Amino acid sequence: MAPLRYAALPMPDLSIDLAGIRLGSPLIAASGTAGYGPELASVDRLRGLGAVTTKSITLEPREGNPAMRVTDLPVGMLNAVGLANVGLDAFVTNVAMKIRDLPIPAIGSIAGETIDEYEQVAAAMQAMTFFKAVEVNISCPNTDDGRVFAESPEKLRDLLVDIRGVLKNTAMIVKLPLDFGHPSRAAEVAVEAGADALTLINTVPGMSIDVKTRRSRLGRFSGGTSGPAIHSFAVRMVADVYREVASPAGIPIIGLGGVMRWQDAAEFILVGATAVGIGTALFVDPRRPRKIVKGLRKWVAAQGCDSIRDLVGAVEVA
């Protein structure tokens, strides 16, 4: 009989439960960085991902902002896409069925300018039962109207209570912007309004100037910063919201912002994220999710754990 030390060690379990949805991997493709979703399937980019989020869908089609919409930064990227999308009708007719065929769960992202618009898109997403969850984007920094709800707790509450009423059988995830408040008021409101999960964070308002032309390097004056530049801000916000709001309420967090390596994802898990979003890294290297998953598996084993779930919130506080 072979000595025991040569026997295959059990692989640590990376599967998670996100508001009742079982994901094989904690990594989720972030809204707006994976097209509508099916684009990933065509080039085998899904490996390593536990779920994919659509770009934010609005009731009416949106052309978005003029070019340039994206520019590189030394530590990430700046975008002013402006929620460009085909609008709800074309999404339902031309895109949704392709999402149904994806081998991993899909999360539908919704955005709007009025509560009624949000509600109509939420109702349509709920009717497509293959959407396991709806992510409410109230935090887009590169539209003129995208942050109205994020800036007023009362308006946010009204919006989320109404969407909660629409999403009877579908999980409601609320995506919040960076917030330095203690505790985050928006996170508290989202949980009180019935959120099943929180996504933290969206891009952070930023600018980049071409000093020769003295103009913005984007077609718009400012945009949203993503990538490594925002990672430490996101880690801190996840840590605060986990401790003060989400953990007491038993609500899972999707940590999002600047995940380029497995260590970045592991940091989010340790400060309280159940799942980890990945956005900018998909533009840099579409195969990054499978590399991150490999690293996470080794890390979980090295920590002496059977499951990544054992490490959620397991940071040592000095």
Ligand SMILES: Cc1cc2nc3c(=O)[nH]c(=O)nc-3n(C[C@H](O)[C@H](O)[C@H](O)COP(=O)(O)O)c2cc1C
């Ligand atoms: C080009 C681009 C488009 C985006 N579009 C959306 C969107 O439609 N809806 C949304 O909620 N977030 C959108 N985001 C924000 C991302 O989902 C994510 O919150 C942000 O990029 C931070 O994660 P990262 O640093 O891993 O990219 C977009 C980000 C980028 C870079």
